[in-house]
Amino acid sequence: MLEITDLSIAFRRYGPLLTRRETRMLGPLELTLSRGEVLAVVGASGAGKSLLAHAIFGVLPGNAVVSGALRLDGTPLDAARQAALCGRLMALVPQSITHLDPLVRAGRQVGWAAGRSGHARRARHGLARDALARFGLGPDAARAYPHALSGGMARRVMLAMASVGSADLIVADEPTNGLDPENAGRVLDHLRSLADRGRAVMMITHDLTGALGHADRVAILREGQLVEIAPATAFRGAGEGLASPYARALWQALPANGFLVPVAAS
Amino acid sequence: MSAIPAIAAAPIGRRVSTLRTAAAAALVVLAIPAIALLSGRAGIAPDFAARLLPPALAHPFGTDPLGRDMLFRTIKGLALSLQVGLVASLLSVLIATALALLGATSRWADEVVGFLVETVMGLPHIVLLILIAFALGGGTGAVIVAVAVTHWPRLTRILRAEILQLRSADYVRISRRFGKSWFWIGRRHMLPHLLPQMLVGLLLLFPHAILHEAALSFLGFGIEPARPAIGILLNEAMGYLLAGRWWLGLFPGLCLVGLVLCFDAIGNGARAMLDPRASED
Amino acid sequence: MLEARALGFAHPEGPPLFTDATLAIAPGEIVGLHGPSGIGKSTLGRLLSGHLAPGWGAVLLDGAPLRMAGFCPVQYLGQSPMHMVNPRWRVGAILSEASAPEPKTLAALGIAEGWSARYPHELSGGQLQRVAIARALAPGLRFLVADEISTMLDAITQAEIWAFLTRLAAERGIGILAISHDRALLEAVATRTLEFREIALGP
Numbered sequence: 180m181l182e183i184t185d186l187s188i189a190f191r192r193y194g195p196l197l198t199r200r201e202t203r204m205l206g207p208l209e210l211t212l213s214r215g216e217v218l219a220v221v222g223a224s225g226a227g228k229s230l231l232a233h234a235i236f237g238v239l240p241g242n243a244v245v246s247g248a249l250r251l252d253g254t255p256l257d258a259a260r261q262a263a264l265c266g267r268l269m270a271l272v273p274q275s276i277t278h279l280d281p282l283v284r285a286g287r288q289v290g291w292a293a294g295r296s297g298h299a300r301r302a303r304h305g306l307a308r309d310a311l312a313r314f315g316l317g318p319d320a321a322r323a324y325p326h327a328l329s330g331g332m333a334r335r336v337m338l339a340m341a342s343v344g345s346a347d348l349i350v351a352d353e354p355t356n357g358l359d360p361e362n363a364g365r366v367l368d369h370l371r372s373l374a375d376r377g378r379a380v381m382m383i384t385h386d387l388t389g390a391l392g393h394a395d396r397v398a399i400l401r402e403g404q405l406v407e408i409a410p411a412t413a414f415r416g417a418g419e420g421l422a423s424p425y426a427r428a429l430w431q432a433l434p435a436n437g438f439l440v441p442v443a444a445s
Numbered sequence: 446m447s448a449i450p451a452i453a454a455a456p457i458g459r460r461v462s463t464l465r466t467a468a469a470a471a472l473v474v475l476a477i478p479a480i481a482l483l484s485g486r487a488g489i490a491p492d493f494a495a496r497l498l499p500p501a502l503a504h505p506f507g508t509d510p511l512g513r514d515m516l517f518r519t520i521k522g523l524a525l526s527l528q529v530g531l532v533a534s535l536l537s538v539l540i541a542t543a544l545a546l547l548g549a550t551s552r553w554a555d556e557v558v559g560f561l562v563e564t565v566m567g568l569p570h571i572v573l574l575i576l577i578a579f580a581l582g583g584g585t586g587a588v589i590v591a592v593a594v595t596h597w598p599r600l601t602r603i604l605r606a607e608i609l610q611l612r613s614a615d616y617v618r619i620s621r622r623f624g625k626s627w628f629w630i631g632r633r634h635m636l637p638h639l640l641p642q643m644l645v646g647l648l649l650l651f652p653h654a655i656l657h658e659a660a661l662s663f664l665g666f667g668i669e670p671a672r673p674a675i676g677i678l679l680n681e682a683m684g685y686l687l688a689g690r691w692w693l694g695l696f697p698g699l700c701l702v703g704l705v706l707c708f709d710a711i712g713n714g715a716r717a718m719l720d721p722r723a724s725e726d
Numbered sequence: 727m728l729e730a731r732a733l734g735f736a737h738p739e740g741p742p743l744f745t746d747a748t749l750a751i752a753p754g755e756i757v758g759l760h761g762p763s764g765i766g767k768s769t770l771g772r773l774l775s776g777h778l779a780p781g782w783g784a785v786l787l788d789g790a791p792l793r794m795a796g797f798c799p800v801q802y803l804g805q806s807p808m809h810m811v812n813p814r815w816r817v818g819a820i821l822s823e824a825s826a827p828e829p830k831t832l833a834a835l836g837i838a839e840g841w842s843a844r845y846p847h848e849l850s851g852g853q854l855q856r857v858a859i860a861r862a863l864a865p866g867l868r869f870l871v872a873d874e875i876s877t878m879l880d881a882i883t884q885a886e887i888w889a890f891l892t893r894l895a896a897e898r899g900i901g902i903l904a905i906s907h908d909r910a911l912l913e914a915v916a917t918r919t920l921e922f923r924e925i926a927l928g929p
Binding site: 358385429 | 850881882907
């Protein structure tokens with residue numbers, strides 16, 4: 180449903196005095212995502228993962244220079260369509276709890292999201308309640324203000340907001356950051372179930388291990404470059420199924436897989 | 446994304462235009478004392494053959510009741526304002542820095558400084574100015590002192606917040622555990638962060654200082670009436686406004702506003718240069 | 727021997743985070759400290775390295791209270807190296823803040839000579855973390871508190887950094903407290919792992 184071709188993102192910055200530089204932060208990269216699939220985009224901080232998400236939704240800062248093409252269901256996704264479809268056909272689950280309005284109860288904010296996706300005012304309350312219930316949140320959570328929610332609950336409220344409407348494309352930016360393993364697992368399960376119900380899910384994370392259990396495919400980003408897109412099942416054993424040496428080294432360097440330092444790097 | 450232009454010739458950035466404006470403003474500001482110095486007694490020596498002439502080619506700003514050229518009187522007035530403003534702003538920045546540093550030494554000192562800031566900010570500016578200038582007997586020195594001791598609170602607040610933030614910064618804590626003294630940390634870790642704030646603070650204080658100097662002189666608590674300060678010019682013009690001599694007040698007033706705007710532009714330019722966060726367009 | 731004896735800490739006007747943290751680290755030992763995020767592991771690490779003053783209890787080095795003057799033999803390494811360095815300093819100045827770094831150490835950490843003239847924001851998180859480690863390795867160093875130092879880094883950089891620290895512990899006898907929520911990492915690097923709940927919050 181989502182096709183990304185030749186996407187690259189650069190930033191214009193001022194150097195000393197008036198010199199201006201354009202630094203390429205991401206790409207060029209190609210990526211596709213279909214319904215029913217979870218694609219994990221994995222990379223260290225600064226690899227350009229969040230930029231990818233922000234480019235899809237057209238919310239990059241003003242000094243970003245973007246080139247390439249995005250297509251959603253075959254139609255070019257330009258700035259106007261991004262603005263029109265955001266919250267309707269596609270939804271972003273942001274990284275931090277500060278994206279919730281601190282002065283509004285959680286349930287009402289999920290109701291807003293339902294309204295944004297075109298549901299009638301009367302239906303919103305019920306939809307919000309059902310969406311929260313899908314993520315294991317009861318009426319207490321719906322009545323709570325964001326500051327009273329734990330990190331895991333806030334994350335689930337934001338997931339409910341993203342999925343309450345009919346968004347077919349859901350992009351989650353670091354959905355498990357700062358969560359303990361139990362809560363992180365629950366959030367990932369929810370993302371998986373959204374895909375199983377026919378939506379396309381892109382999960383942006385720095386945690387390769389966590390992503391593997393829930394994703395169909397894994398895209399590895401390194402310093403803005405797409406190193407490899409491999410099926411999640413290729414990450415096993417000594418990584419023989421992985422095409423690129425970097426992906427293999429990354430896999431073998433995990434503490435549970437030998438904690439190996441690549442020969443060339445050390 | 447197809448509608449978004451590819452990486453290509455970038456338009457002139459906001460920063461370039463900000464700095465261009467700032468440079469032009471700086472030229473204007475520097476030209477004022479230069480002209481005032483080079484113009485000798487123009488605008489000071491009376492010429493009774495040319496009293497109260499309206500603006501014309503020979504006297505673009507007209508002449509005053511003693512036949513003195515208003516253009517040169519205005520420029521000399523602005524030059525005087527600049528002198529007073531510079532000394533007063535510098536003193537104010539020194540006071541602000543000293544108090545902010547003092548506040549960092551102990552909780553008790555911090556509360557005293559906080560109380561002083563609140564008090565001076567809470568009092569009406571102009572009343573305080575008049576009281577101080579009056580108590581000191583008027584004159585240029587009194588204006589400088591009055592402006593200096595009323596304009597430090599805002600910058601003190603900014604510097605104090607910055608110091609508080611720096612003091613709890615991880616790299617300062619690490620530096621402490623490396624055995625560095627607070628003096629060393631202040632000089633090496635904090636000063637590089639505080640200097641730009643002080644410079645921008647100085648530039649932004651300037652217009653305030655100039656306006657308040659003019660106000661004090663206008664009200665008769667400031668600079669000696671014999672000197673061509675802008676406030677004095679405006680005060681003199683009051684008596685002639687009803688008689689239709691509008692040029693006596695209009696041009697000095699406009700020039701004062703222009704000078705203030707120049708400093709605003711310079712301050713913005715300095716901020717664009719010094720603030721690392723402004724490196725993004 | 728670095729010891730925490732019945733350490734407690736509370737933020738001003740807040741409830742105590744913990745009241746009774748007790749642990750001991752021997753020279754050359756890598757001790758893991760595991761627990762979920764937000765539970766107070768970082769605070770304990772900062773108490774041990776003198777970044778915070780304890781509300782209760784004491785930090786003892788060889789049986790004597792940790793000295794607060796001069797170079798502290800216990801140094802703290804944090805999760806986000808960008809916050810650990812002055813953004814207006816060049817890397818060369820950062821590296822030599824405590825003492826001039828040994829070329830051997832720089833080489834072992836993969837710190838290139840060319841970094842010296844750069845500013846922190848011109849390095850990646852992994853490069854900056856290496857710089858922060860090299861800076862802490864002054865002659866008087868005896869213990870390191872490594873608080874989630876590789877959480878934000880990719881697995882390869884993580885493996886390289888820990889390979890270096892493991893060697894450091896073995897060769898120089900530096901004791902390391904490795905704080906992490908990642909059990910697999912602690913199993914790979916630590917000689918023994920403590921559960922924060924058990925050592926700090928009591929039964």
